[in-house]
Amino acid sequence: MVQARVKTATVPRESRFSPRLTASLDAARACAAFYVVAHHVANATGHSRGIFMFGQEAVLVFFLLSGFVIFANERDRALRPRGFYLRRLRRIYPALLVAMAASTVVAVDNGALARSFRWSELLGSLFALQDNTALKPGVIVEPYLGNDPLWSLSYELAFYAVFPFALRLWTISKDGAGHLIGALSCASYVAYALAPNHWSLVGAYFLVWWGGAMAANAYLEGERSFLAMRPAIGWLAALCATAALTALLSGEFKSFSYYPGLPLRHFLVALLMLALFFGPIGKSLSQIAPRLKGSAAFLASISYGVYVLHYPLLIQSKRAGTTFGWLSMAALLLISSCFADRWLSRALPRAPVD
Template sequence: MYGPDRKRTGQDKLLKLEAIRGAAALYVILHHTFNSFFAFGWDLSLLFRFGQEAVILFFIISGFVIEISFSKGKDKSFSTYFTKRLIRIYIPLLCVFMANYALVLFQSDSVRVSWTDFLLNMLMLQDLDWIKPNVIVAPLFGNSPLWSLSYEWWFYMLYFPIMRFFPQKSSQIVYGLGVIAAGTYVICPNFINRELMYLVIWWSGVVLARLYAEKEKITLLRLLPLLTIMVIISIVLVLNVIVNYEEGGVGLSPILEVRHFFFAVFAILVSLCWCHFRWLFFDQLMTPFIQLAPISYGLYISHYFMISNATYLDDLLFAQSGLRLLLYSIICFGFSWLVERVVYVKINRAYRKKYHSKVLSKLRSFL
């Protein structure tokens, strides 16, 4: 039904997502690294103040990718779905935990690790306790970017039962849960209603993926139900600011949540407009970042202690700060490549080989 040109166009659209993912990962690194950056009398760090918004882009892209992957996959069992997500998230994360522990030990000769904190982080219950209320546990070793992994993981875990038991009404279920969660968030903000509320942002990627897979033109009208719910939640969160705001800036709760939802709506509207203009200048601006996409997850979870707040080589190097930053970056990028393109790939390949062997043996016994 669709010729080679249509297929190539689809691939180009997915490459655009890869470019955005790579760019967002690099931006988060710059956000954490250049808290203060003056040049020619200008505070250029202002350009890198939107790291939270980059994470929101990750959420939307993640929802898109999971929907495409799950809808195209033949094996829709929970065991396969769970194992794939488990390997993808935890293998790089465990490598990062070990590297972070080793660097802390290298600098201090002794490290006190709370096993409770470690267990709660492994259960994906972490968040930023210094900017949000009623957080269960902070990210391990103070590696603050890990806050978003708990959201991602539970989005994955919520996606499967919703799609399994409510395939025809999945979006309505998510929208309803999101609005209820936002309402309860005003009264008692907690881990559960935060997850359900932010699930709507992640689900916007799912909605976009469905329209893409159905070869439908993505228009404002088709996205109106999603955008309406996001605006309703935004209004509730503005009410939360009015009711519960005491002190703090735009980077702290309750303003932070409003900022997240406002940006999610803004990002979707901008993408619609950009698409209308046939992604004018997108390739020139974003294509180089495709190269970072395959290691973007590794960069995201390791840069905070390997680059942004790194001091592990300061006593050994007397070079200028720029050269130290370059060396830290080389180490982090090399580590991310090793974890993502070697360790994870080999473990994932071994799992797939074992999985296919199981399937073949079952088929043989059946025949």
């Protein structure tokens, strides 16, 4: 899930987004978050086919948007890692802790806490080690109390941890850093295929996030073609080929919903999104976004809270089992998301900029 808000007043002048792009990013973030909600509700009600079957793709949107916005907002400041890490932790953890508290309350209310609680899940989710064992091997720990959407936060936090170092290499040699990151990501996926483990898989997925970052760099340099993102595009294509070869050689490929098909699906979707949306199609869609500026900005401002809170409140809670109960929990979701994503972010002390 994207954990960065677009800011036009506090970033360096050369990193400022146009109002049209800001509206487009807000709209994309809001649509992706609420689509994930619709996807999980559809799954819970047995209507997961059709237009609501692409929840995984929505998470890939988050990764790409996160790379885009973080690079544009932090490309000068992240070279001083202390402030960057504090800003990211301040953004991530308040809503995460609220979501974990909500999961605990729901489990107590459902009478399921004693049988569902695991210290490993609690600590693993706090230290960003969680992922979904049903979809891939090598997972360290499941998300706390089964709040499945939290899986993506372990990837996000790992991407943030690596970014200042990748950025420093990029400032020394843009192409050299791009080739090194691409090669390491492909090598990480090979390592994962040989010995499945969380860190190798995260290392492979970093190239997706970096693709979003390189899209931001191309945009800020005035480019409007995905070809300007070389070598990120080339290495992402190579990662797709690596995942495809791995799937074929494994003899275990049965579906794009599980490993080894799922990572291939993710990498292909990321490549396709960069090619489609960083070009004429993206430009056409950006013409629509400004019309939705006000509503998109508000929904985007609570999208992270909606993402981390909707699963326990709408899917796991027994009180969401009736129409009235579900609507009541949906209202609670919006209120708690405003609290976690808007009020807390304003109430907490600011992290240092320098």
